[in-house]
Amino acid sequence: MPGASQIFVGFRALGYYSNHVPLQVRYHQKHQEHYVITCVGKAFHTYNCSKLGIVSVSDSHPDTITCMAVDAYLVFTGCRNVIRAFERGRQVKHTYEGHQKDVHLLLPFSNHLISVDVDSVVKIWDIQSEELYLEMTFDNRTFEISALMHPSSYLNKILLGSRQGSMQLWNIRTNKLLHTFDGWGSPITVVEQAPAVDVVAVGTESGQIVVHNIKFDETVMKLYQDWGPITAIGFRTDGPPVMATGSTVGHIALWDLEERRLLAQMREAHGTAVTGLKFLPSEPMMITSAADNSIKEWVLDQSDGSGRLLRMRCGHRAPPNRIRFHGNNGQNILSAGQDSTLQSFSTVHDRHNKNLGQASMKRQQAKKKGIKNDEHKLPSIMDFASETTRQSDWDSIVCCHRGHKVASTWNYQKCTMGKHKLEHDRWKTQSDMGVEALAVTITSCGNFCVVAQSSGHVDVYNIQSGIYRGSYGSPKAHNTSVRGVAVDGLNQVTVTGAADCMLKFWKFKSKQLLHTLELDSPVSQMVLHRESNMLAVACDDFTVVVVDMETRRVVRRFSGHQNRITDMTFSPDARWLVTSSMDCTVRTWDLPTGSLLDCFLLDAACTSLTMSPTGDFLATAHVDDVGIYLWSNATLYSHVSLRPLPSTYQPLTIVMPGTRAPSDDEEEEDIAEPESANEIPAFKSPDQISAELITLSLLPDSRWKSLTNLELIKKRNKPKEPPKVPKAAPFFLPTIPGLEIKFAPEEEGPKEPSSKIINLSSLQPQSEFQRLLQGCMDKPDYDTVRNKLRDLGPSAVDMEIRSLAPEGGGSVELMEEFLKFLHHVFTTRQDFELAQAWTGLFLKVHGRVITTEPLLQQQAQQLLNTQESTWQHLQEKFNQSICLINYLKSATL
Structure with a gap:
């Protein structure tokens, strides 16, 4: 709100990268690059496969995305019972509404889109017109749809897998059931097209993989995976006949289809079930995703046929317990999660993220046995402290873990856990039942850390060597658990807070008690x-x-x-x-x-x-x-x-x-492909991009800066000597004064006898500018007046404005119309500097006349209000830009 x-x-x-929705891979013909799309809740991310760099982030959905699909031009998402088609990886282009239940399967099919909801209602949409083409309804008790696929080279046909274990082949053009496959006695979880025509791979909930020929309804081979249900299937297309299958425990199995045996195992590829598994066409590259919030890109170049991790983007598998900014530039956030990992997230770009690993008492053994099988894994980090002063020399982060008395050190530069485990020798002789480290802090010099424990002990350690350097109090600082500890910036005073409602101040070096402050309630944290x-x-x-x-x-x-x-x-x-x-x-x-x-x-x-x-x-x-x-x-x-x-x-x-971000400044690639070259309109520069902006005329400064001082300039530039008349003046045609050279027309017809009474207004006939201004009284056309005034030079503008007064051949009505013209220019916010100069000259020349005419006073007041609001808007833009520039200067120093 x-x-x-x-x-x-x-x-x-x-920190968001993927969830349980399977990833999708698409090929961009123009960029000649593959892109991977992953779901992150209410939006989806698009990454390039070359560097796994983020390309775009979609607009947010009203609820979490339940399924995704892609074709050559669009990305389709299912959110509740509404389907949306996104172009350029972020903007909604089409919306398909009609399902009564949540959509869980999508399949782009040429110019159509097939969607299936949880009630097994199949709807086929026309992608461009958003019209419903066909609807099919199935009974969940007899055929609950769990998988959807289009067999290659099968025209207008789709293959449906069910929770009952059977499959059906349908012709969606004639709406006829062509064939029913009996199944293999287990619910079908995934159906994938094999590189061979007429052959599909079917994954079941029992762990059985069936390679089946749907043309002859014959099973080619059966394979069995011991890790539970099959969650994803993929085929290599770069040569070797290899099939990969994912499991619910995070393992990936690679199968040799020629010898019909297990080729290799990739254990602990993910922390949770592998939901997305795709091979890049004609490349030994495999991309996987899971609900453990990670995307991994593997290259299959090992001697045993397995893959090695090439690139990865991962976040926390469990919510963070504690976050803190690291460093003085405000660009990195240290985060300790409930998954016992410590990670660093960059506020600038994902490429600067770091994963410091999982906490373990014996890190070397954990690498050999695997993270999941680590017997010495430490509990989640509850509190930590970091300091950048000496992080290039030794460990700069100290953490305390839930229910554990040992404090661990971490090295930010090496992105790994440190070699020291801070534990006092007293626990080797005394009972340590229930003792845990609750709070920790690092001194500003980066040499010492102070660890507070639930037993009331507060110990000081040297971070570089991990050697114990003393304790506060004798034998304990507090009689109850110490929940907070802090050291001042000069390493002079240490303060501890405990559950006994006491704050105690100690000398940092001598460990002497300086002062005790009693609070009204136990201390929770500091x-x-x-x-x-x-x-x-x-x-x-x-x-x-x-x-x-x-x-x-x-x-x-x-x-x-x-x-x-x-x-x-x-x-x-x-x-x-x-x-x-x-x-x-x-x-x-x-x-x-x-x-x-x-x-x-x-x-x-x-x-x-x-x-x-x-x-x-x-x-x-x-x-x-x-x-x-x-x-x-x-x-x-x-x-x-x-x-x-x-x-x-x-x-x-x-x-x-x-x-x-609401106004994302990162450089996003255009991942949409135009269907034809005729759809790309020619660029035309607008006169004004937005009504909120102010447009200048871009005329030289001499055309408007000197308007109010024109008399002074003419006086200063007056020649000292009168011009000399040439002896023989050359012949010339009479011209009309102005910027454009125009010859004066000859007077034709007999001259009428003139009156002896002189009319001053007849001595100066109306100029073209005055006639345009006079015409605006009947039909306002101020843009033409503005263009005419723009073309005049400073002297001509001065003459035209002076001639608006009654004594100059004009009238009060013309002056009122000129004020309306200035009001229009300020309202449209175009030629802003010219309007300011014209207003200043008009007020300077006709200020006395305006004070005597009520109509002119009313128009001048309206012009003042408009000018003030426009200038206030412009001043806010200036202040915002100046503030941003000053901040960027201070941030980069």
Whole structure:
């Protein structure tokens, strides 16, 4: 809902790559490149197969996508009971509505599209006209459709597989059942066309793969996979007769079809069921996807016939527990997931993402046995701290794990787990039942880390060597579990917070207790802003207190959350404190005034949040969501009036951002192919791209800058001596003054006797400009007037504007019409600088006449209002551009 938050605006989501919907591969004839399309929930991504780089992100759907299909020009998606066809990989071109239930199978068929819903209703659509061509209904009790395929070289025919195990071959042109295949006693999960004509591969739920000839209804061979149901089937087309099958446990089997045996196994190719498996035509390349949020590209060049991993794009398989920005540039986010992995996501481009691996006590053995079979796998990371000061020299990240007393180190540069496991020797002699590391921090120098444990011990270690350097308190810092620890920026003071409602301040080096501060409730967690020495402490009573490390006193107390506080973060200047809670709200508190500035609701509770060191983004992680959401700080690029919210404020729900930014500046490739060259229109530059923009005339500055100072310029350029008359003047034809050379017509006919009474207006007849302006009174045509005035030089413009007054041969009506003309020019926002110059000259010359005429005063007031609103709009654009340029300059320094 727009307006739910004054400060934060949804930007985009990170860490999404695939889900349970099978991937699709298409070939672009113009680019001569293959593209892979994967589903990420409410949108789909398009990647090029050469580098697995993202090409485009589709527009968002109202709900999650249930199925996808592609042809040479369009991408088809099924969302609920509506089918959409996308062109250029992102824009909806066609919509097909008519199903009563959710669509789960799609098949493009020449100029038609075949769709099947969960009630086994088959509909055939005309792709271009969106009209329904044919409808077939099946009974789920006798034939529940589970697979759909078009056999190669079979005209107007489709093959349907069912949950009952049988198959049917239909002619969709005549709507006739041609043949029924009895099946093999198990539900059919997938049907795939083999490279040989008339041969298809059928995967069953029992793990049996049947290679069947549908022309003669004969089984060519039967293979059996021990890993459960068949989830995907693919065939190599580059030479070797190899078939690949996917399983529900993430393994891939490669079968030699000539010898009818298992050729190789690719175990643990994915963490979950392999849902998408495609071979690139005439290449030994295989692309797979699964619900573990990963895309993998394999090249089959091993000696045993198996494949090796060539490229990969992966995110978390389980939701993140903790996220933090890493570094001072605000471009990398460290994320610790419930899958025990630590990953780094880039806010700039996916190519900069890093996967630091899975936490394990014995990393070498885990590599040999496989990640799934790792007996020494550590639990998920609950808290971590990172520092970039010495990350090029040694480990720069320290993590503590759920229910585990050992803290692990990680190396960001090498993208791997460190060699040190931080554990005190006391646990070798004492009982360590139930002891776990709860909080950790790294000093700003990058040499030491402090680990707080549930037993009340707070230990200091050297990160480079992993050697123990002392503990706080004797024998313990607290009598209860320590839930938060922080060290100031100068390594002078260490503060610890525990469940005994105590905050204790210690000397970092001598471990001496300096001060004890008692709070009203047990400490839940702590966050320190080192530049300002402000410490935010979340308590179990859902309140947040801010402690000044210098005076060691509580300076602010915030209350308003209705459930447990999950995370906190400071803005870079320490003016704001952003907190999240299990009540699904995110609140922004103003520290100088101690008031609530912003509050909004989310569909899912935020489990962790962090703010960029540059202040441009707020990143959030949510319950049961594997992605990381970025929210842009609107106060950096627009004026936001921040006022304290009342205590009775009811927050509104904000819409979660999609995987594509609202104004994506990444260079997207055009992946649509025009059907014919005649469809490409010739480019024509418009006069004005948008009504919101302001267009200049592009005339030289001398044509409009000197209008108001023309008298001074003429006086300054007056010759010192009078011009000398030549002795013999040459013959010339009389011309009309102006920019264009026009000869004066000769006067014909007898001259009428003139009156002795002189009419001043007759001495100066109406010019062409005045006649055009006079004609606008009956039929407004201000564009012609503007074009005429554009063609005149500065002196001619000055003369025309001066002649509008009654004493110059004009009239009040002409002056009023000229003000209406200026109002029209400001309204259309064209020739903006010329309109300003014309207005200035008109007011300078005729200011006295305007003050005496009520009609002119009314028109001048309307012109003033229009000019002010136009200039205010232009000034906002200037301020926004200047702010963005200054930010980019500061970000790149």
